[in-house]
Amino acid sequence: MxxxxxxxxxxxxxxxxxxxxxxxxxxxxxxxxxxxxxxxxxxxxxxxxxxxxxxxxxxxxxxxxxxxxxxxxxxxxxxxxxxxxxxxxxxxxxxxxxxxxxxxxxxxxxxxxxxxxxxxxxxxxxxxxxxxxxxxxxxxxxxxxxxxxxxxxxxxxxxxxxxxxxxxxxxxxxxxxxxxxxxxxxxxxxxxxxxxxxxxxxGGILFSRNLADMKLGLQKVQCVITDPDRRDAMLKKLDVVRREDRGSMMTLVVRGQATEVKAVVDAAEPVFAELLPLSLEEIFINETEVAGYDIRNLFS
Amino acid sequence: MTSGISFHKLVAQNARERKWLPFLITVTGIFALVIGYYFVLGDAVRGGIEGSAGYYDRIAYMAESYLGTRSAFLVTLALIAALLSGYSGYLWLHAQEQVDFYNSTAVKRGRLFSAIFASGALQVLVPFVLCDLAAVFLMPAAQGVFSWRLVGIGLRGMAFAILVFLCLYSFVVLSAVLSARTMTTVLMTALFWLYGPLLYWLLEALRQQFFDTLVNGTSDTVFFWLSPAFLAYGAAGEVLSHALSCLGILIYGAAAFAAGLAAYSVRPSEAAGSAFPFKRETTVIKCMIMVPSSLGIGMILGGIAGQNGPSVYYTNSPGSAVYYSSGSAISAPWMAFGLLFGAFLMHTVLELLFQPDFRNIRRHWKSGGVGAAISLAVYLFLVLDPMRVNLWIPNKTDVQAMSVNSDIANPWFAENSYAYYDDEQSGTGEFFREYGALYDLAQTCVEGRASEDRQVAADTGEMEKTVIIGYLLGDGRKAYRKYTVSTDRLYRVAEKLSESEEYRKNYYMTAQLPADFTDASVTAWDPESSTAPVSLSLNAGQRQALVDALAQDSTSQTLTQLLDQTPLCTLELSGMTEKSGHESYSQYYSHTIYIYPSYKTTLAQLEAQGLTPETKFHTSPAPYPTGMELYFGDGTEDNSLSLSDPDAIREMLLVLKRETQAQADRSTGTDVSVWMTYSDSSNQSFLFSLTSETTFRELFRKYKDQTAALPAMTKD
Known part of the structure; x- marks a missing residue:
């Protein structure tokens, strides 16, 4: 080692x-x-x-x-x-x-x-x-x-x-x-x-982790929820790392296991909902933000 | 798992990476050593006659010069091979990717360094030795002059060349380790090979300019020892002791190898591509180059702008001049300007050499400033002499005895200058205790230097001489100082010193004459004619008796007593003397000694050989002078004088003789023609070429004022 x-x-x-x-x-x-x-x-x-x-x-x-x-x-x-x-x-x-x-x-x-x-x-x-x-x-x-x-x-x-x-x-x-x-x-x-x-x-190490664990612990969700109350309730239940809204389409990166996340999203009765695979780049961007680094500042 | 990387594998691996090197050495060896030696021997063979005396000596001499220990050619080959092998073996240290590769392998740094070193050495030495052996054994045989003597010469030369190569190679390797770019490696090699001698010469120039009273206590060959390359050439050029210089080369090489190994072990791998690998090395190297260079540039500029001609200091007593500087004076302000300009110039040049980036000139101004500040500090030390090094003189109470360069007493005894040196450091004679006059002279010189009363002495007509004065101090230490003084003053000091028997026995050249001369001849004293010399045939006992007589006669008299006499004849003794050093050799000598009427024992020795002054030289008993006419310059009324008083004539003759003593400078002085009338009604004319005329002019003026002008006599 x-x-x-x-x-x-x-x-x-x-x-x-x-x-x-x-x-x-x-x-x-x-x-x-x-x-x-x-x-x-x-x-x-x-x-x-x-x-x-x-x-x-x-x-x-x-x-x-x-x-x-x-x-x-x-x-x-x-x-x-x-x-x-x-x-x-x-x-x-x-x-x-x-x-x-x-x-x-x-x-x-x-x-x-x-x-x-x-x-x-x-x-x-x-x-x-x-x-x-x-x-x-x-x-x-x-x-x-x-x-x-x-x-x-x-x-x-x-x-x-x-x-x-x-x-x-x-x-x-x-x-x-x-x-x-x-x-x-x-x-x-x-x-x-x-x-x-x-x-x-x-010059410093932000983190060192198992890639599979990282992928398992972060989920990317795309969904369309028309009822604002249900949407807000869902967001309260999720550990949202990142959120992007494009029209009625909402893309979330949330912490948690896939089944748990899916259950919370389904409970909000979305018009459309899908769990997407996260790229390594997305994982790092999110993790760096969590670690206190705003990735956008790297290139500003 | 262990490393398992054997040393020989590393050597072989390195050899694979530069196969061109042994190939190049082999081709060069065949042409330069084998074929070249064949032609050199051929020349030697054709240039001599077989069986004649010196035939084989000539061949051996040629062999020694080409492939022996006296071969500058071999040293040059070794130097070039060292550069090729050293650079090709270690310049990888300057490439990041190679450093990454080699330093990531499972090889200790010391082992890797040694393996590459050994590989580079073997790639040069194996082909060199093979070619050299072929040359040493086969070429004499091919020319039909094979002898074991020639083989011995060749093998000794080979060993010498190997030693020189290994030494110089170690320095190239050390240069590569201590630098991180090719340009700085070349600079570093040049520093190792040239810096010592160049610095020595600069310091010597500065000493002569600013501390000219200091005596250089080192020998002329000392600078050879300050550089391994110079040492090798000095050994080959017969300038230095061969055995001693080989030892020096060995020590130099071992030190360079050890330093290279130590430096490589701690060399940071990330240095590749920068100027130097070690912190502060850049500043040190920069200052090492900047300071002497800027001082040198300052000296050149100050010298160009400075005043030429000697400067002189006069003491209070009229006519007694003491020189303080016989050379050109440097312009201090211009030197300061040149120094600062040189500092900036060198800062710029070095920064661009270190890294070709103009921004570094401004970025690294601090290190440039350090170099300039050191240069300026050295300059101020030189100019102001705060420790008064140049004006140093010990307290008289601290001085046990003094010495002076022996030749100051010579003109009374011999036509040619002759000095015997018993002190290797200074060239002065024995220390003597009755040194009052000499100390006074030194004190006057020091006072003269410290005084503001300086004049340019271009038109004084004074002659000067450099004198080295030694002090034996109370604690046993010896110290030496050098001054340039007027010959007139110096000879009067010598006359005063000669009142001491200790001085006479140690400083009269006639007290030190060798009895091993092979030829002796006597010539009548007659400045106006050329009398043929009479040869003497002396056995060993007679030779010894003659030099003993000369010593006895001369040392019993002061210089003033000798001055009062006119020599009867001159005695010329010549022979060969053995000189010792790292190589003994014979040197021809010849002394032409004045024989004065008071040399009774010597004259008796000559008389025993059939040379009687009365019959041969017609000068004794000498009639006394009754009249003197002298004139000089244009010979007009103002420049002529008549004397009839015997005491006045004697005094004037004494001064004329004294001021004519520095025979070597005779052609530069004023000519005084003298017409003498003697008690036996005979007349004789003399021509005195004065080397110092201060006292003569004083005396001339004195009698000119006292005496009514006599009718000028016509010139003989």
Missing amino acids: FEIRNVTKRFDGVPAVLNMSAAIQDSQVYGLIGTNGAGKSTLLRMMAGVLRADEGSITYNGKPVYENPEVKSRICFLSDSWYTPVGASPEDMAKTYETFYPAFDGKRFFSMLDKIGLDRKRRIRTFSKGMKKQVSVLLGVCANTEVLLCDETFDGLDPVMRQGVKSIFAGEMADRPFTPVIASHNMRELEDFCDEVGMLYK
Whole structure:
């Protein structure tokens, strides 16, 4: 388990991560989301042992990560700007990863490479951005480390490849201890991917929760209720997080289990009522508002 | 799970990433070492005749110069290889994605640093050693001059080149670790390789300009030791002791490696792309460059605007000039302006070098201000001399003994200047206790410097000489100061000092003559003619007896007593002397010594060789002068004088001789023609080229006023 305790990191006096605490359980896909400059990359680089925290501690299974080869051998980090030496091919990169990750499975790497149709001898610098990401993810998976830290790695992957990576991750998690930590600013990409998400904002973590729990606890309701008394009575009974009215159509985001919410809405005898799925983005917008942050101010 | 990343795997991995390096070294080695050595040996072979004396020495010399320990060429190759290997191995520290990759792997920083270091060294050294071995063994054989002596030279040269490479390579690596951009890495390398000597030269220039009384206590080669690159070239160029400089290179290299390792271990990974990785490093580096540069720019501008020519201080006694500055004076206001301008210029240049962002010039004004403030503080210290370093003189009661540079006493004894140095630091002679006149001279110099009564002495006609004065203080410490004084005054001090037997024994060059001369000859004293020298054939015992006699005769007399005499002849002694240092060598010497009539023992030695002054030189017993006519300049009434009083003639002759003593400066003074009439009715003319004429003019004026002008005699 990764444990991040009161971690602060400043660059030239400006805090990139400020007094952050979080815990990442083993064998789950953890999504780290946040706006640009939220501190995602800095946190990942500290978790990978690249950066030293100014304050606080980052441990993996109770042991500090920084300058600890024993712990770092269990972690593979794929940075946003993934490094490939000049003129290196996937084959060369496999040799490099064999050096630095002794458990690296070369056979599996080449087999997966062949499956997605990438030339193992072609220079990586001639690959497209998406192809480079594919190679980097495959190298990361084949490094056979317990933790794979991916910084914006999935940005740029096509839907097919993203689906392929998901199934690879699922397979890995089924076969061995494997914890992918994926940082991205694109919430839609992580929506159907993560077991748990942590949201960063201005160097701090707003929350870290199980995605399914969050989805279960928030409901989106669209309804048309013509009787104002019944409508008001219904609203009093619901824990409304957000409300939007368009004509007679009312859209609500409310806390509570789906069956309970549906029962309250039905009791108001709506002309029309429907429970809609919530997107991750909507969940975060609502949660940030609950946490005291007005998301509209982020872009004002 | 453990890391399991072996050191050799890391080395091999690094080698895979820069295969071009060993390839480049191999190609260069084949051309520069193997083929180049073949042609160098070929030249040596063709330039000599086999079997002749020195044939193999010449080949060995050429081998030593090309592939041996004296090869500046090898040092240059090592320097270039160090740059290539160091930069290619560690510039990844400046790229964020590479730092992310390498520092996220399960390798301790120290291990990674060492592995890359070893890899870079091996990629250069393996091909170099192979090429060098091929050159050392095969090329002499190909030229038909193979010998183990040549092999030894080559192998020693190889070891030296490896040592130099490792040292310089360590500094390049240290530069890369201490910087975070390519430009600042280059700047840092230049600092390590050049800063020490450049700073030394600047400080020396400032010392000469502002603290000119201080004696540079260091040797001329000290700046070599302030830079690993200079040290390597100094060792190869035979300027420094080879063994000692190799030790220095080794220590330098080890220190740089240790510093690089330590710095890398704490180097923040986020530094990549900024100018320098460590806090405050930017300000320190900036000040290190800004302060000397702005001082240098200030000096140049102040020098251009300053006044040229010597400045002089006159004491109250008429005619006794004491110089305080013989060189050009710097303009203090212009130097201050140049300094501030230089500070701004360097601030701008450095900021743009650190990060090409013009906004930083204003944004980082504080660090620029710190640099300018330090420069200004140094400037004020130099100009105001608040600690009165330049005017320092110990209390007379604290002085046990004093010393002075030995050559001030030489003109009485020899035609050529000769100094014996027993104090390596200052070049002064032995300390002596009856130093009153010397202390007075030093005090006058200090007072002169402190005085506001300064004049430009462009037209005084005074000759000057630099004198180094040593103080042996009561607590055993030694201190030295240097002054420029008029020769006239200096020689009168020397005359006064010569009243002490201790001074005479330590400072008369005739008391220190070597008995190992191989040639000796005697020439009659006759300034107007060129008499052929008479050679002496002396055995060892006679040589020793001759120098002993010279020492005995000369040291029994004061300089004034010697001045009162006209030399009978000159004795020339020449030979070779062994000089010791890191390399011993022989040096030719030649002393031309005046033999005065009072040198009875010496004359007896010469007489034993068949040289009798009465028969050979016709000058003794000397008839006394009965009349003197002198004239100078245009020889008109105002510039001529006739004397008939023997005492007046003697006094005038004494002054003329004294003021003609600095033989080396003879051509620069005023010529005084003298026509002498002697008691035996003979006449003789002399020409005195004065190097200092203050006293002469005083005396001339005195007798001119006293004596009615005699009819001027015609010039001989």
